Amino acid sequence: MHDRDDEQFECYLKSFRPVDPGPLPFSASGIPTSGRRRVAFAVTAVGCFAVAALLLITLSNRAPRMTDKTLSERTREPNQVQVSAPALTRLAFDDHDTFVELISRKAESQLPPMKGAQSALRVLAKE
Amino acid sequence: MPPSDQSMPPVEGLYRQYGGPLLLFAISICGESSRAQDAVHHVFLKLMETNILKNAVDPKAYLFASVRNVLLNDRKVRRRNVPIDADRIWFEPRERDHAAELNLRRALQSLPGDQRQVVVLHIWGELTFAQVAEILGISLNTVGSRYRYALTKLRDSMSVKENSDA
Numbered sequence: 001m002h003d004r005d006d007e008q009f010e011c012y013l014k015s016f017r018p019v020d021p022g023p024l025p026f027s028a029s030g031i032p033t034s035g036r037r038r039v040a041f042a043v044t045a046v047g048c049f050a051v052a053a054l055l056l057i058t059l060s061n062r063a064p065r066m067t068d069k070t071l072s073e074r075t076r077e078p079n080q081v082q083v084s085a086p087a088l089t090r091l092a093f094d095d096h097d098t099f100v101e102l103i104s105r106k107a108e109s110q111l112p113p114m115k116g117a118q119s120a121l122r123v124l125a126k127e
Numbered sequence: 128m129p130p131s132d133q134s135m136p137p138v139e140g141l142y143r144q145y146g147g148p149l150l151l152f153a154i155s156i157c158g159e160s161s162r163a164q165d166a167v168h169h170v171f172l173k174l175m176e177t178n179i180l181k182n183a184v185d186p187k188a189y190l191f192a193s194v195r196n197v198l199l200n201d202r203k204v205r206r207r208n209v210p211i212d213a214d215r216i217w218f219e220p221r222e223r224d225h226a227a228e229l230n231l232r233r234a235l236q237s238l239p240g241d242q243r244q245v246v247v248l249h250i251w252g253e254l255t256f257a258q259v260a261e262i263l264g265i266s267l268n269t270v271g272s273r274y275r276y277a278l279t280k281l282r283d284s285m286s287v288k289e290n291s292d293a
Contacts, residue, residue, distance in 0.1 A: 016218040018147035
């Protein structure tokens with residue numbers, strides 16, 4: 001049971017107003033966002049960026065590089081036959097026409113083109 | 128789920144109306160102003176997202192119980208008689224009477240946590256003893272006895288300090 005003193009003391013206590021907790025944290029769009037959400041969003045964004053960068057680096061490392069070896073393999077014709085020097089000598093003696101044809105084909109594949117506006121002969125002649 | 132436009136004004140109104148007493152109640156539980164403020168903000172932001180308050184029978188008591196639950200989820204706060212942050216003011220100084228505010232704050236700090244919570248809920252939360260009993264999960268008689276003890280201690284403590292200041 002409250003006596004008069006208690007009631008007066010209660011009124012005195014009630015005359016003190018508790019401080020307000022400050023404004024609620026809102027985002028610019030009006031959607032409430034707590035600090036935890038912002039941190040989670042930032043962490044997710046950084047994680048996605050890191051994964052993307054890692055993938056990019058991995059893929060670029062896996063792409064074939066143009067080394068001298070691969071270049072020579074690419075330029076080599078698949079049906080090209082490697083003939084040794086003694087065999088060529090024998091062919092020159094036995095079948096001259098075939099030898100000339102073989103040498104011509106080899107020269108076409110290994111030397112720059114001799115025909116056309118940008119042929120090696122024309123360029124050299126201009127100089 | 129984003130908050131609907133219809134739910135925003137009532138929740139903001141409740142925040143303006145009960146924000147101060149809720150903050151004071153939170154401080155009386157955890158002892159830290161910043162942690163208490165986070166708890167109050169957490170409750171209201173959650174309300175805006177879920178709009179669960181419309182289903183509550185007693186919205187005011189629900190708010191106080193929610194703040195208490197948020198704080199009690201923290202293991203550090205579960206300890207009884209947590210140290211109170213004495214640096215931040217708890218009340219708007221009445222007629223710029225900072226000494227009276229400090230006097231009241233110190234008197235409240237000197238109370239045991241259980242009694243302090245009952246006083247805060249009844250005086251500044253303007254809750255009935257039945258509501259206080261429901262929120263704190265204690266009997267009506269316990270609320271009454273804690274309140275009487277607390278009021279006596281507060282009065283003694285404040286009168287002693289006022290006499291010593293004078």
